[in-house]
Amino acid sequence: MLYPNDEPLQGKQLRLEQQVFFVSCSLQDMLRIHRGFGGELRHFAGHFAVQLNDTHPAIGVAELMRLLVDEHGMDWEPAWEITRSTFAYTNHTLLPEALEKWPVDLFAGLFPRHMEIIFEINRRFLEEVRERFPGDDERLARMSLIDEQGQRYVRMAHLACVGSHAINGVAELHTRLLKETVLRDFHEMMPQKFSNKTNGVTPRRFMVLSNPGLSRLINGKIGDTWVVKPEGLRRLEKFADDASFRQEWRRVKLGNKHNLARLILERTGIEVDPSSLFDIQVKRIHEYKRQHLNVLHIIALYNRIKQDPSCDICPRTFIFGGKAAPGYFMAKRIIKLINSVGDVVNHDPDVAGRLKVVFFPDFNVKNAKFIYPACDLSEQISTAGKEASGTGNMKFSMNGALTIGTLDGANVEIREEVGAENFFLFGLTAEEVVSLQRNGYHPLEVYHQNQELREVIERISSGHFSNGDPGLFKPLVDSLLFHDTFMLFADFGPYVEAQGQVEAAYRDPERWTRMSILNTARMGKFSSDRAIREYCRDIWKVKPAPVTLD
Ligand SMILES: *Cc1c(COP(=O)(O)O)cnc(C)c1O
DSSP: OOOOOSSOOOOOOHHHHHHHHHHHHHHHHHHHHHHHHTTGGGGGGTTTEEESSSSSSTTTTHHHHHHIIIIIIOHHHHHHHHHHHHHEOOOOOOOEEEEEEEEHHHHHHOOOOHHHHHHHHHHHHHHHHHHTTTTTTHHHHHOSEEEEEEOOEEEHHHHHHHOOOEESSSSHHHHHHHHHTTTTTHHOOOGGGGEEOOOOHHIIIIIIOHHHHHHHHHHHHHOGGGOOOOOGGGGGGGGGGHHHHHHHHHHHHHHHHHHHHHHHHHHHHOOTTTTTTEEEEEEOGGGTTTTTHHHHHHHHHHHHHHHTTTTTOEEEEEEEEOOOOOOOOOOOHHHHHHHHHHHHHOOOTTTTTTTEEEEESSOOOHHHHHHHGGGGEEEEEETTOSOOOSSSHHHHHHHHTTEEEEEOTTTTHHHHHGGGGGEEEOOOOHHHHHHHHHTOOOHHHHHHHHHHHHHHHHHHHHHTTTTTTTTTTTTHHHHHTTTTOHHHHHHHHHHHHHHHHHHHHSSSHHHHHHHHHHHHTTGGBBBBHHHHHHIIIIIIIIOOOOOOOO
């Protein structure tokens, strides 16, 4: 079984062993192939590039040094030159708790030679820091590969930075925050190493394979070259004003919603209405992604119905999907809350089927094929500054979903591309989140000032969704009332307000369809082809191999 590759991680011996195993096999294979073709070791980096996809394979820096120095008898300096030219590092998170750290004792016990090599890399690196910033001992302690405050840890992100010739983030905002926060010292010392590479997704899997109906409709209007040159989707823009095209566009979306409704019935036994607004949040379950903010909005709508069962409310189907890390208690309690709210809302006669809440089990790439194309509203509501990029946001928008979202990760660039008028924005900015937290954020104050929020929380803590047991969701409620690390309360009012704008737009199908078409038409930038071309050009320095077809 592969080590649990997940963010809140516990120092697991198995995980480190597997990292070393996979990395060593890969590097030894590259060296074998290189030498098999008669290549000289000193030219290795001219033939192989190794992109560290997060810090999980960062131990490769020490392993390649070990192979070159110990197994191939090379001197340290040329080996280091080869290593640095070979590796580049992509950072995928700003959450400090998610940056890998290994206790020095565990590390040295399992891999004593790698530990020695890391100490030597560190000794030479700190020499350089001392030369550049004389007398700045605090900087030395901050940049060291070894965290020496209390128990000693190996900092894998620092090893990745020192052992690489290029470092990148995965969205403009993320790269900027990297330079200003977690990798600030490294950026100050070596700014030339840093660049941004905004993520992308492949239109072959996430449009052509997943959404054949939409692909056929598009091909009929603008041909099929967009499949390899998705910037060409812009030619769809002018059809946003064509009423019969809009009608076709709605027919395709409705068909996709019927397909998902069938799958939901099969997997959960819940019947959903394909003519209702499909409001979808699928992604790993995490407090920073704020699935529970979405739930607070559902309960607010439910309360409005309970207070006035005849109120005019746009029928909606809320669909959630995603896995939680096995040891992540709060994430699992959020899943329980979604299911429990669904059990009550789906069966309440006052609701009369106007709201449905579905937790789609076992969300994975296979199920994703039916989910992204069936979406009307894509939920991208992470606390600003916490989501590195997101890629689900891209898959939804390419398939004509509108986004409700914060200024986080790639949402910022998606909104720039599709146009602010075609995106439902709400919430604090990354800067506002930081300054509010610095100046003392008091969720209880927000709670006392917002009656709708109070009534939502009261519904949960009264045991209404837990058969009268107020204890089940107490850990969740208390964490919001007394800490609210991810600022759900601060964003609740603006979120509910933006959801009101969503509802108004959805009630005007022609307007909604126009916005939907413009989303698809303007998402070409987010093709993985563009992202990979940038890695080729800026980091790997490789040219495409010419392909000629008869
Ligand atoms: C795209 C995708 C993700 C990433 O989703 P985000 O919303 O960007 O977190 C996660 N899981 C699966 C199965 C995906 O296809």
